[in-house]
Amino acid sequence: MLVNSKEICNKAYQEGYAIPQFNINNLEWTKYILEESEKQGSPIILGVSEGAIKYMGGYNVVYSLVTSLIKDLGIKIPVSLHLDHGTSLESCKKAIDAGFSSVMIDASKLDLETNIMITNQVCDLDENISVEAEVGHIGGTEDNITADIAYAKVNDVAEMVSRTKIDLLAAALGSVHGLYKGEPKLDFDRMLQIKEMTKMPLVLHGGSGIPDEMIRKSISLGMAKVNFNTELQIVWHRAVKEFVTTNENYDPRKVISSGEKAIKEVVAQKIELLGSKGKAYE
Numbered sequence: 001m002l003v004n005s006k007e008i009c010n011k012a013y014q015e016g017y018a019i020p021q022f023n024i025n026n027l028e029w030t031k032y033i034l035e036e037s038e039k040q041g042s043p044i045i046l047g048v049s050e051g052a053i054k055y056m057g058g059y060n061v062v063y064s065l066v067t068s069l070i071k072d073l074g075i076k077i078p079v080s081l082h083l084d085h086g087t088s089l090e091s092c093k094k095a096i097d098a099g100f101s102s103v104m105i106d107a108s109k110l111d112l113e114t115n116i117m118i119t120n121q122v123c124d125l126d127e128n129i130s131v132e133a134e135v136g137h138i139g140g141t142e143d144n145i146t147a148d149i150a151y152a153k154v155n156d157v158a159e160m161v162s163r164t165k166i167d168l169l170a171a172a173l174g175s176v177h178g179l180y181k182g183e184p185k186l187d188f189d190r191m192l193q194i195k196e197m198t199k200m201p202l203v204l205h206g207g208s209g210i211p212d213e214m215i216r217k218s219i220s221l222g223m224a225k226v227n228f229n230t231e232l233q234i235v236w237h238r239a240v241k242e243f244v245t246t247n248e249n250y251d252p253r254k255v256i257s258s259g260e261k262a263i264k265e266v267v268a269q270k271i272e273l274l275g276s277k278g279k280a281y282e
């Protein structure tokens with residue numbers, strides 16, 4: 001029922017658009033993202049961080065939640081379920097055992113040799129699962145952990161790509177998780193070099209807050225998957241805050257779903273921006 005990220009990202013890469021990864025945090029977000037993406041006819045990747053998995057109860061809960069919603073809501077678009085920033089072989093294995101179709105192994109804090117070694121171990125777990133690896137280090141704040149950015153070195157990328165069987169490459173090129181201080185400083189020259197050298201789908205993390213024209217340029221330079229989390233959180237928070245400060249209604253279904261329209265609007269905008277609208281059925 002789930003598809004691999006590599007299938008939909010390879011097609012996007014060949015045809016010059018990108019697949020959105022929307023991060024999920026709970027049942028409601030998953031439902032809103034699935035419903036809107038179905039309406040827009042876009043293939044999608046649902047990204048789940050280890051923190052979100054822990055919050056929701058575990059890998060099996062997330063798998064059951066996503067696949068049950070796909071079934072009960074009659075979702076027909078291709079959906080990939082992806083572990084976002086898996087920090088260890090064990091975490092990737094748990095995701096695969098639970099039924100995820102795609103994993104990211106993020107050993108980017110370690111030296112390149114160790115990063116390549118762990119990435120290879122993850123690639124060997126199951127050849128049917130898509131594997132994303134990170135080179136350099138994407139900075140910013142995610143799962144409440146803050147880190148500095150380290151731009152990916154082109155030689156390091158060459159090593160990672162030639163010595164592993166990864167399907168997707170997250171090369172840190174100036175994007176950060178969370179909010180940007182000023183304009184993002186994406187290194188487009190290096191992006192072009194990496195595109196020409198790797199000829200494989202690249203992943204742009206930290207999609208929230210990157211101006212639309214920079215996202216379009218990144219797609220033309222090989223980014224075939226763009227991740228969004230913070231922007232959904234911000235619009236949801238704003239809408240819920242407005243609701244609770246102007247309303248006495250304490251029904252949790254009303255409180256949480258007061259952010260539904262805002263989330264769906266961002267999902268539709270990002271699908272339009274990435275050019276994935278209608279691609280589910282082509």
Ligand code: 13P
Nearest residue numbers: 178205206208227229230
């Ligand atoms: P943002 O939260 O900045 O959108 O980044 C999401 C992301 O890259 C998840 O891996």
